[in-house]
Amino acid sequence: MARVLTPQAEDFPRWYQDVVAKAQLAENGPVRGTMVIRPWAYGIWELVQRGLDDRIKASGARNAYFPLLIPESYLRREADHIEGFSPELAVVTVGGGKELAEPVVIRPTSETIINASLARWISSYRDLPFKVNQWANVVRWELRPRLFLRTSEFLWQEGHTAHRTPEEAHAFALEILEDAYTATMERDLAIPVWRGRKTEREKFAGAIVSWSCEGLMRDGKALQMGTSHELGQNFAHAFDIAYTDEHGARQRPWQTSWGASTRLLGATIMVHGDDHGLRLPPRVAPVQVVVLVARAGEGVLEQAGRLVDDLTRAGIRTELDPHTEVSVGRRIVEWELRGVPVRVELGPRDIASGQVPVALRAQAVKTTHALDGLARAMPAILENEQDELLRQASALRDRLTGRATTIAEAIEQARSGAVRIPWAALGPDGERRLLDAGVSVRCLLREDGGLPDDPDADGVEAIVARAY
Amino acid sequence: MARVLTPQAEDFPRWYQDVVAKAQLAENGPVRGTMVIRPWAYGIWELVQRGLDDRIKASGARNAYFPLLIPESYLRREADHIEGFSPELAVVTVGGGKELAEPVVIRPTSETIINASLARWISSYRDLPFKVNQWANVVRWELRPRLFLRTSEFLWQEGHTAHRTPEEAHAFALEILEDAYTATMERDLAIPVWRGRKTEREKFAGAIVSWSCEGLMRDGKALQMGTSHELGQNFAHAFDIAYTDEHGARQRPWQTSWGASTRLLGATIMVHGDDHGLRLPPRVAPVQVVVLVARAGEGVLEQAGRLVDDLTRAGIRTELDPHTEVSVGRRIVEWELRGVPVRVELGPRDIASGQVPVALRAQAVKTTHALDGLARAMPAILENEQDELLRQASALRDRLTGRATTIAEAIEQARSGAVRIPWAALGPDGERRLLDAGVSVRCLLREDGGLPDDPDADGVEAIVARAY
Numbered sequence: 001m002a003r004v005l006t007p008q009a010e011d012f013p014r015w016y017q018d019v020v021a022k023a024q025l026a027e028n029g030p031v032r033g034t035m036v037i038r039p040w041a042y043g044i045w046e047l048v049q050r051g052l053d054d055r056i057k058a059s060g061a062r063n064a065y066f067p068l069l070i071p072e073s074y075l076r077r078e079a080d081h082i083e084g085f086s087p088e089l090a091v092v093t094v095g096g097g098k099e100l101a102e103p104v105v106i107r108p109t110s111e112t113i114i115n116a117s118l119a120r121w122i123s124s125y126r127d128l129p130f131k132v133n134q135w136a137n138v139v140r141w142e143l144r145p146r147l148f149l150r151t152s153e154f155l156w157q158e159g160h161t162a163h164r165t166p167e168e169a170h171a172f173a174l175e176i177l178e179d180a181y182t183a184t185m186e187r188d189l190a191i192p193v194w195r196g197r198k199t200e201r202e203k204f205a206g207a208i209v210s211w212s213c214e215g216l217m218r219d220g221k222a223l224q225m226g227t228s229h230e231l232g233q234n235f236a237h238a239f240d241i242a243y244t245d246e247h248g249a250r251q252r253p254w255q256t257s258w259g260a261s262t263r264l265l266g267a268t269i270m271v272h273g274d275d276h277g278l279r280l281p282p283r284v285a286p287v288q289v290v291v292l293v294a295r296a297g298e299g300v301l302e303q304a305g306r307l308v309d310d311l312t313r314a315g316i317r318t319e320l321d322p323h324t325e326v327s328v329g330r331r332i333v334e335w336e337l338r339g340v341p342v343r344v345e346l347g348p349r350d351i352a353s354g355q356v357p358v359a360l361r362a363q364a365v366k367t368t369h370a371l372d373g374l375a376r377a378m379p380a381i382l383e384n385e386q387d388e389l390l391r392q393a394s395a396l397r398d399r400l401t402g403r404a405t406t407i408a409e410a411i412e413q414a415r416s417g418a419v420r421i422p423w424a425a426l427g428p429d430g431e432r433r434l435l436d437a438g439v440s441v442r443c444l445l446r447e448d449g450g451l452p453d454d455p456d457a458d459g460v461e462a463i464v465a466r467a468y
Numbered sequence: 469m470a471r472v473l474t475p476q477a478e479d480f481p482r483w484y485q486d487v488v489a490k491a492q493l494a495e496n497g498p499v500r501g502t503m504v505i506r507p508w509a510y511g512i513w514e515l516v517q518r519g520l521d522d523r524i525k526a527s528g529a530r531n532a533y534f535p536l537l538i539p540e541s542y543l544r545r546e547a548d549h550i551e552g553f554s555p556e557l558a559v560v561t562v563g564g565g566k567e568l569a570e571p572v573v574i575r576p577t578s579e580t581i582i583n584a585s586l587a588r589w590i591s592s593y594r595d596l597p598f599k600v601n602q603w604a605n606v607v608r609w610e611l612r613p614r615l616f617l618r619t620s621e622f623l624w625q626e627g628h629t630a631h632r633t634p635e636e637a638h639a640f641a642l643e644i645l646e647d648a649y650t651a652t653m654e655r656d657l658a659i660p661v662w663r664g665r666k667t668e669r670e671k672f673a674g675a676i677v678s679w680s681c682e683g684l685m686r687d688g689k690a691l692q693m694g695t696s697h698e699l700g701q702n703f704a705h706a707f708d709i710a711y712t713d714e715h716g717a718r719q720r721p722w723q724t725s726w727g728a729s730t731r732l733l734g735a736t737i738m739v740h741g742d743d744h745g746l747r748l749p750p751r752v753a754p755v756q757v758v759v760l761v762a763r764a765g766e767g768v769l770e771q772a773g774r775l776v777d778d779l780t781r782a783g784i785r786t787e788l789d790p791h792t793e794v795s796v797g798r799r800i801v802e803w804e805l806r807g808v809p810v811r812v813e814l815g816p817r818d819i820a821s822g823q824v825p826v827a828l829r830a831q832a833v834k835t836t837h838a839l840d841g842l843a844r845a846m847p848a849i850l851e852n853e854q855d856e857l858l859r860q861a862s863a864l865r866d867r868l869t870g871r872a873t874t875i876a877e878a879i880e881q882a883r884s885g886a887v888r889i890p891w892a893a894l895g896p897d898g899e900r901r902l903l904d905a906g907v908s909v910r911c912l913l914r915e916d917g918g919l920p921d922d923p924d925a926d927g928v929e930a931i932v933a934r935a936y
Binding site: 027029030031034035036037038039042043045046062063064065066067068069070071074086087088089090091092093094095096097103104106113116117120132136137139141142143152153155 | 495497498499502503504505506507510511513514530531532533534535536537538539542554555556557558559560561562563564565571572574581584585588600604605607609610611620621623
């Protein structure tokens with residue numbers, strides 16, 4: 001059989017390009033670095049959004065929408081912020097047929113424009129905590145684009161909060177990291193992530209502390225999947241946000257911001273995909289079960305339709321594949337490529353015996369199941385598939401993660417995966433030496449997996465790796 | 469009592485500005501014509517989106533995402549299209565710190581960039597019909613902005629389809645108009661709309677026929693609330709979209725596009741709002757019932773909490789207002805301003821008697837209801853409120869709609885509302901004369917309310933009005 005994709009072991013980046021193209025996930029837009037997200041990938045994104053949005057709302061944030069276009073002068077108000085984003089900006093100089101008096105930029109992120117609103121909305125301690133989120137597109141000009149991972153335009157959510165104390169801001173930044181991001185990644189996307197603190201060098205432009213979730217891809221490279229920042233009072237000063245406290249004194253709030261993007265789709269592809277294509281966690285699969293009519297015959301189509309109805313009624317996203325004019329083999333290749341978790345095959349003989357083949361994408365097995373009761377059994381089958389993907393991803397991550405005590409060892413081991421090394425053995429100087437070798441510190445965490453309040457305390461480890 | 473809003477009868481545009489500001493719906497962004505959509509209004513938008521998105525998906529369209537940035541040359545490929553949009557474009561000339569070789573525009577609509585993709589995706593008759601939708605922001609530079617109604621950036625959905633025959637494209641354009649747009653407007657937003665055909669002068673830049681849903685606001689001005697276009701083969705030629713039919717011959721598809729935007733929020737405000745503020749149809753109210761603790765007392769807060777739980781379990785979006793430190797009167801003014809459909813007031817005496825005041829925003833009455841069973845009764849109460857708003861809006865539209873047989877009569881009557889006039893009495897010349905008087909033809913429809921295939925046939929009427 002002709003191979004559908006370049007094997008991962010042969011050329012992983014090529015495999016990624018192949019699967020993105022052949023599973024009809026995305027393609028390049030005409031403007032350099034932009035991306036068309038095709039319906040199958042967008043369907044996954046809608047499910048990722050729904051889960052994450054529910055968790056964000058559970059944190060008390062409400063959604064809003066802020067303008068795409070920001071006066072350039074706004075970005076200049078916070079020195080680190082403009083320095084960080086300046087090289088990536090897209091600038092609009094003409095509007096409505098006229099040269100603009102002041103150029104405006106397309107938002108690379110919305111701290112500045114949101115804080116200009118917060119300065120009007122926050123005036124009393126009763127207004128705090130203030131929590132807002134938006135789902136939006138942002139533009140950061142990208143010279144070496146890669147679909148879903150680094151694109152000039154991407155979709156994301158960005159949350160912004162204001163609190164009365166630094167402790168409360170700190171706690172909320174970590175709450176989002178754990179209850180919104182980690183929960184979405186591990187429970188919905190079946191991807192285990194390291195949660196840790198960014199180094200001074202890697203933190204967000206304008207933050208005092210940045211936290212992140214980091215995943216490990218099948219090729220041993222890391223991917224930053226979500227970040228949560230403590231902004232201190234930097235933007236509150238820059239945009240003159242102040243409130244009156246219970247005693248009538250004027251105070252500045254402490255702020256956070258946090259974001260996760262369509263990168264999550266890239267992570268899902270690179271953590272679960274295999275040489276046959278995508279493997280989708282059932283919770284984010286636009287089609288969870290395909291009922292494939294393997295061979296036409298008396299009553300087969302009717303039986304298939306009934307099964308689709310039963311599954312749909314059981315709350316399962318189901319699609320019928322009745323295209324017997326195309327060979328079974330070719331259709332199976334296509335459904336495996338797209339990563340549908342469960343495939344039920346129906347032919348005249350299966351219906352006669354009352355036992356039907358059920359192929360499980362994650363476990364890579366084909367079992368048989370009584371047709372009677374199959375719809376009732378399906379939620380548990382799907383849950384098993386979901387668990388199986390997380391189990392496999394965790395095992396793979398363990399296998400691809402080494403330990404080192406010296407910088408040389410770390411560089412050596414990072415050729416094939418992630419490395420844990422005491423931060424004390426590294427420090428900012430070691431971090432620079434790693435970078436010269438193409439390896440970066442993804443995050444700092446405690447040996448027990450906890451989050452370090454003080455990165456220079458005993459027992460703090462760095463996760464280092466080559467990264468996307 | 470100090471008045472909260474400028475009365476509608478005194479100054480309707482001022483009333484609109486007041487309610488948008490004081491109900492915390494939206495505010496101007498720093499770049500001319502841009503808009504911040506605040507959480508309360510965005511919450512309404514999320515519910516409008518959900519209903520419309522479900523209906524769009526039921527039509528067979530799937531969501532996808534296409535780039536924000538479009539090469540300027542793409543827009544030039546369809547002559548009418550570039551002519552229509554040229555004066556409104558925002559142009560990016562600098563990206564990543566460098567002058568761009570070819571300027572790119574921010575999408576004013578996505579026909580061009582989507583059709584560039586369709587040219588790659590469509591090759592066989594098996595690929596048709598092709599139906600795709602996207603939720604996105606677009607930019608059309610606006611010199612006289614008005615929040616929600618005309619802004620330089622707005623949020624919308626735009627659907628794009630390709631069909632084998634002009635008849636199928638025609639039928640689909642009308643299906644969306646009726647089953648997606650009209651259903652959303654009438655059932656969810658409780659706004660009666662006229663469905664009709666745009667005149668040649670008013671049709672979309674690049675379409676062969678445009679259809680629209682038109683609403684009538686409380687001040688007698690019309691608002692275009694959604695449009696559905698038959699594009700013929702204009703874009704198929706411009707972007708070289710072709711497919712092979714069953715007989716092996718090369719054919720060009722027939723296309724449609726259709727959009728509805730955050731304008732729908734402006735319509736909801738201007739159709740239902742009164743001198744006390746917004747009145748929200750329950751289906752799109754972020755909070756459907758507020759349980760207001762009128763006066764503190766033994767067990768009141770507990771009882772209120774229980775009621776909130778019961779209502780929430782019954783699937784009703786409920787909020788507790790426990791803020792007895794603020795006067796009841798002030799809080800009632802606030803909830804009426806925000807347009808929450810039902811307000812339940814709880815105090816010690818109400819709980820003792822087992823009978824509680826229930827204020828209905830649409831009917832403007834305060835009834836009492838047994839506390840026991842109130843949660844069970846609430847879905848029907850909310851449905852009544854929903855129906856009541858549609859009934860009131862329909863009655864108001866009837867009252868504000870006249871009939872004329874001459875152009876002079878039409879101009880006279882359009883001072884206070886919409887006017888039905890035979891299209892034969894008007895024609896393109898009459899349309900121009902109306903425009904000179906600030907009155908436009910909103911759409912053409914048959915006397916029986918049906919849609920005219922031939923605008924010049926007998927019995928075709930024009931709805932004319934001043935318009936937003």
